Amino acid sequence: MPLNLELKTQTDSHAKFISILKKNNAEYKGVLVQKDIYFKVKKGLLKLRIENGTYTLIKYLRDEKGKRWSNYELLKLEGKSPEKYLQDFLTVETVVEKKREFYLYNNTRVHLDVVKELGKFLELETLLVGNKRDAHKRFNDIVELLGLDLSKQIRSSYKVLLMRK
Numbered sequence: 463m464p465l466n467l468e469l470k471t472q473t474d475s476h477a478k479f480i481s482i483l484k485k486n487n488a489e490y491k492g493v494l495v496q497k498d499i500y501f502k503v504k505k506g507l508l509k510l511r512i513e514n515g516t517y518t519l520i521k522y523l524r525d526e527k528g529k530r531w532s533n534y535e536l537l538k539l540e541g542k543s544p545e546k547y548l549q550d551f552l553t554v555e556t557v558v559e560k561k562r563e564f565y566l567y568n569n570t571r572v573h574l575d576v577v578k579e580l581g582k583f584l585e586l587e588t589l590l591v592g593n594k595r596d597a598h599k600r601f602n603d604i605v606e607l608l609g610l611d612l613s614k615q616i617r618s619s620y621k622v623l624l625m626r627k
Contacts, residue, residue, distance in 0.1 A: 465533055465590040466571075467601045470616045473582050476563065476574040479608055486607060488567035497559050499545060500621040501552040507619060510539070510548055517544040522619075558620040570604050577620055579627065584608070 473479070483490075497512040507522040517539040541547065563574040573585040588601040605612065616623070 467586075467588040467590070467597050469586040469601070469605065469610070469612070470618075471584050471610060471614050472616060473584050476582060476584070479572070479574060479584055480563070482608055483565045483567060483572060486567065488565040488572065491564040491566055494562040494564055495560075496562055497557065498620070499548075499557050500555045501548065502555045507621065508552075509621070510545060512545065519544075519548075556621050556624050558624060560620070567604055567607075568600050570600060572604070572608075580620065580623055583616075583620075584610070 494513055499510045499512070501508045501510070505523070507520075509520050509522075511518045511520055519537040519539055521535045521537075523533040559578040561576045565572040565574075569589045569591050571585075571587040571589070573583075573587070575583040575585060577583060586601065586604060588597050588604070590597045618626075
């Protein structure tokens, strides 16, 4: 399973982060319109991501309390209506809709999200491409570059945040 180190924080504006990313030559990957349908499961998270006409089933096993390492698996789905197909036998817990600006910086995905009913967020996902020490260094470098306060990070998924609302 792929592994990444994550951080999520709420923000009033994305403008400062966009400016920093552009000045540091982060690769702009575009705007993604996403609908995540979370299904009730015994362990971890299972969601169907509908993004720009594609369907991906994503399974997460995430450390919600520690450093937020996340194991995940992706399964691309095809067919007439994967959303309807899955809803025929799985229980939907919640649906998260968001618009995401996506940048890539030193193997870290930087997501600037506007989440329906929740507001604006910045999310980091530093991919494990070597060892955990290297990933931690790259993660800490971008946290410092963006001027993020780790004490303000949110250790919950958008699913949990919406369900608490």
